[in-house]
Amino acid sequence: MRIRNGLTALAGVAAIAGLLLSGTVDAKELKYITFKPQAANDAHSNTLQWFADEFAKRTGGEHTIKIFWGGSVAAVGEVPDALETGVGDLGDIVVPYFQDKFLLNGIVTFFSPQPRTEIELGQKLMQWYEQYPQFDEEMKKYNLRIVAWRPLEDYGIICVKPVATAEDLKGLRIRSYGHALPRLIEALGATPVSMTTSDAYEALERKILDCSPTGVTLARGWRFEEVAKYYVKLPLGANWGHFIAMNRDSYDALDEQTRAILDGLGREYVVQYVNVLTRLTEEILADWKKSGVTVMPFPAGPVAKAVRSEAVQKIQQDWIDRASKSGLPAAEIAKYFAFED
Numbered sequence: 308m309r310i311r312n313g314l315t316a317l318a319g320v321a322a323i324a325g326l327l328l329s330g331t332v333d334a335k336e337l338k339y340i341t342f343k344p345q346a347a348n349d350a351h352s353n354t355l356q357w358f359a360d361e362f363a364k365r366t367g368g369e370h371t372i373k374i375f376w377g378g379s380v381a382a383v384g385e386v387p388d389a390l391e392t393g394v395g396d397l398g399d400i401v402v403p404y405f406q407d408k409f410l411l412n413g414i415v416t417f418f419s420p421q422p423r424t425e426i427e428l429g430q431k432l433m434q435w436y437e438q439y440p441q442f443d444e445e446m447k448k449y450n451l452r453i454v455a456w457r458p459l460e461d462y463g464i465i466c467v468k469p470v471a472t473a474e475d476l477k478g479l480r481i482r483s484y485g486h487a488l489p490r491l492i493e494a495l496g497a498t499p500v501s502m503t504t505s506d507a508y509e510a511l512e513r514k515i516l517d518c519s520p521t522g523v524t525l526a527r528g529w530r531f532e533e534v535a536k537y538y539v540k541l542p543l544g545a546n547w548g549h550f551i552a553m554n555r556d557s558y559d560a561l562d563e564q565t566r567a568i569l570d571g572l573g574r575e576y577v578v579q580y581v582n583v584l585t586r587l588t589e590e591i592l593a594d595w596k597k598s599g600v601t602v603m604p605f606p607a608g609p610v611a612k613a614v615r616s617e618a619v620q621k622i623q624q625d626w627i628d629r630a631s632k633s634g635l636p637a638a639e640i641a642k643y644f645a646f647e648d
Contacts, residue, residue, distance in 0.1 A: 337362075337372045337557065340395035342383035342505075345376040349528035350584040351457065351549075352376075355399075357579055358455070358551070358572060365568045370561075372397065383503065387552070391450045396557040399457075400550045403485035404503070410629055411445045412436075412453065415547030416485035417626035418644035420462075420610060425545040425584065428458040429577035431643060441633040452558050455551035455573035460522030460584050462543035465535045467517055469601070473609035479517040482507050485547075487622045488520065494613035504529060511535045522546070523588045532600050541605045544646075551576065614646045 339359065343351050359372035381389035386398045387405060402413045415421060415428070423431070433456060436442045446452055470476060476497045483489040483499035492499040500516060504525070510516040512534040519531065520543060526532055551573065558566065595602065613619065623641060630637035 335370050337396040339372050339374045340380040340389055340398040342378045347528045349524050350580055350587055353583050354580045361572055370565055390552055390554050393554050397553045400552045402548055411442050417487050417622055419487040420543040420646055421644040422544055422646050425458045426581045428545045429456045432456045439635055441635050450555045451552045452555050453550045454553045455576040457549040459546040459548050462520050462522050462546040463540045464518040465521050465526050465531045466537045466539055467535045469537050470539045471603055482516055482519040487619055490618040490622055491613050494616040523591050527591050537601050539603045539605050542607050542610050
C-alpha cells in the first residue's frame, strides 16, 4: 500500500466523512481514526481502547470516543489531513511518515538510534511540548494539538536469515523510514529500502527485503514472525513513534473540565502503553522459544560507529540548524539523544 496524497485520498472517503460530520452522530461523541486493526490485539490497539473507555468513564458518559479502526476512514498517510479538516476529531499520526511537516515534533527521526527507554522518551517529549511553545506552534499550523505520545518499543530488526555481526549486514536490504535511519543503514553497509510497515510482510515473504526494523510486539502484531524467523537485537533504541493528535477546533470546543480530563489521560497514556508493552513482550519472547523464532544478540560497537559517520551526523546537525531558527535551544536538546558504546 502506498501512502497517497492526503487531499486526493480524502475525496475517496467523502461518503464516510459526510456521515461523520452529519447530525446522525451524537455531538458529544468524538471520532477517532486509526490505521490500526482492532484485531491486532497489541499494545497500540489495547491501550487505544483503554483510552476511549477511560474517557467515557471519567466524563460520566457525557462524552465518548468512537474508534474507526483499520483505516476505514483514513489510511495511515491520510490521517493528518483528515484531522486538520475535521473528518475526525482524534487520530494516530505516524510521525516518521511526515518528515517535513513535523520538524520539531519529529525530532526523534533525526536521532535514530537513541539510547532512551520508551517511558523516558515519552515523558521527555511531553516535557518539551509543555516547556517550549514552539512545539505546539508547529502543530497549530495544521489545526492540530498533541494529546498524547506513543513512543514505540525498543527496536531491533527481524530478518529472513541469521545476522550476528556487522559483516553479516553487508548488502542486506533493510526497510527504512525517517531521516537518520536510512543513513545509519548505509553506514552499516546495508541498503535502505523506503517502505511502510504494512508493506513489509509481503516484502519479507517474497525476499524483497532481508530485514525490517521492528519491536517484538509489532513483529507479532504484523505477523512478521511467520515469514522471518530471526529477531536481531540491533540496538536502535525506543523508536519514534506516534502522536495521538486532535483537531484543534474540536479540542477548543470542549468545556474546560473535559479538556482537563483529556489532557490528564494523555499524560497517563504513555505509562499505560509501556506497561502493556512490557507484559506483551515477555509473553511473546517466551512463545518464540517454542515456535522457532531465534533471538540473536548484536554488538553495540558497530552501531555506535555508524552513528558517528558523516552522513548520520549531517542529519542531526541539519535538525539543530533548522530547529534553532524557531528559537529552540536545539543544540542543548539534541544532547539528550547522545548515543554511546
